[in-house]
Amino acid sequence: MLEILDGLGVSYKSVSSTIEEDTVELIKQILEEEAAGGAAATTDAAPAQNQSAQPQSTQTAQTEAQSAAAPQSAATATAEREPEVAAPAAPETPHRAPVVTIMGHVDHGKTSLLDYIRKTKVAAKEAGGITQHVGAFEAKTSKGKIVFIDTPGHEAFTTIRARGANVADIAIIVIAADDSLMPQTREAIAHAQAAKVPMLIAINKVDLPQADPERVKTDLTQLNLVPEEYGGDLVVVPVSAKTGEGVEDLLEYISLTAELEDLRADPKGNFSGVIIESRVDRQAGVLATVMVQEGTLHVGDFLVVGENYGKIKAMTDSGGGRIKEAGPSTPVQVLGFSEAPASGETVLSAKNEHAAREVIAQRASDRRDAENARVQRKRTLEEMMGP
Ligand code: GDP
Ligand code: MG
Numbered sequence: 001m002l003e004i005l006d007g008l009g010v011s012y013k014s015v016s017s018t019i020e021e022d023t024v025e026l027i028k029q030i031l032e033e034e035a036a037g038g039a040a041a042t043t044d045a046a047p048a049q050n051q052s053a054q055p056q057s058t059q060t061a062q063t064e065a066q067s068a069a070a071p072q073s074a075a076t077a078t079a080e081r082e083p084e085v086a087a088p089a090a091p092e093t094p095h096r097a098p099v100v101t102i103m104g105h106v107d108h109g110k111t112s113l114l115d116y117i118r119k120t121k122v123a124a125k126e127a128g129g130i131t132q133h134v135g136a137f138e139a140k141t142s143k144g145k146i147v148f149i150d151t152p153g154h155e156a157f158t159t160i161r162a163r164g165a166n167v168a169d170i171a172i173i174v175i176a177a178d179d180s181l182m183p184q185t186r187e188a189i190a191h192a193q194a195a196k197v198p199m200l201i202a203i204n205k206v207d208l209p210q211a212d213p214e215r216v217k218t219d220l221t222q223l224n225l226v227p228e229e230y231g232g233d234l235v236v237v238p239v240s241a242k243t244g245e246g247v248e249d250l251l252e253y254i255s256l257t258a259e260l261e262d263l264r265a266d267p268k269g270n271f272s273g274v275i276i277e278s279r280v281d282r283q284a285g286v287l288a289t290v291m292v293q294e295g296t297l298h299v300g301d302f303l304v305v306g307e308n309y310g311k312i313k314a315m316t317d318s319g320g321g322r323i324k325e326a327g328p329s330t331p332v333q334v335l336g337f338s339e340a341p342a343s344g345e346t347v348l349s350a351k352n353e354h355a356a357r358e359v360i361a362q363r364a365s366d367r368r369d370a371e372n373a374r375v376q377r378k379r380t381l382e383e384m385m386g387p
Pocket of ligand 2 (some may be wrong): 110111112
């Protein structure tokens, strides 16, 4: 559907966007033609004697083909036309899972919602696996994998963004149904808008007797955010982190939004990632959570962050299991940095220790040049100002 819309040049904002009646008719027509084209191609490829085996489909295919565009007779269509050989598809960059952040006012239920999703959607850990905070987790849903960043949403998102990296693809704004829009809700909305990240609204705590989801929708409309049922494009999902009501719908909307975003990354490309968080463990050393954005990370790779580098000694997935490699949209905890990198820093990999050191030397030299230039400017300015 979306491919057809793109082809027609029809713009859409979200999965709940409405389309004109005329467009609907056009899409129907295109789909019918495509179906007919598919059938005709099958007939062409099939040896002639097989035609009697499926007289009905052949008939339909020919009629459709004629009415669509082909001026040839039915006979030429089947007997003389070269079988249509599909052009070899260019190797497409594969899709990747969406990375989602949850933001909203304090006590509106961000942690509870994440906990509910984690409890119900994350496969049970293997016996002996260590449960530790990684700052992100992968939820398995019927629509595929969704990665949630669960470092206290707001701060992580803003610090990471402040460093120029965009780690989230979709923002969920949690609004408590008994409290409606609050200062941090507006802030969260502003952040998502500034980052140009699509947002979905989860109206939480709908299980409460005093819940008033309608008021939340009206209040949103006042911010020019118009819920779909009021004729707008904003997806609003009523949920309860307590009972689980609506959570499945929310996950489905996340997947649909991700489809619209057409998120892709090449697991075979050059690696790049972002630090989600890091900490120093007394025994293990520096543990850093890296979100793989492009390429694949392997144990033994050299990573460069700022003017630091490290060799990956071990990696764990968000479930605590040891892994040897991690592709795009995978949060991994990495052991091997000598100093804790800051969240939001970008990570690159180097072939070997020598290459890693070269990158760092270059960065250090660039930094010194910039510092010298700054000092020089300040001196010149002071000289101009006189004694
Ligand atoms: P956060 O500050 O946004 O992370 O909010 P929390 O997840 O810590 O939740 C704040 C309070 O609201 C806690 O007491 C939760 O138990 C409660 N809470 C969260 N979600 C729901 C819900 O869906 N229904 C009800 N009744 N209480 C909820
Ligand atoms: Mg919380």
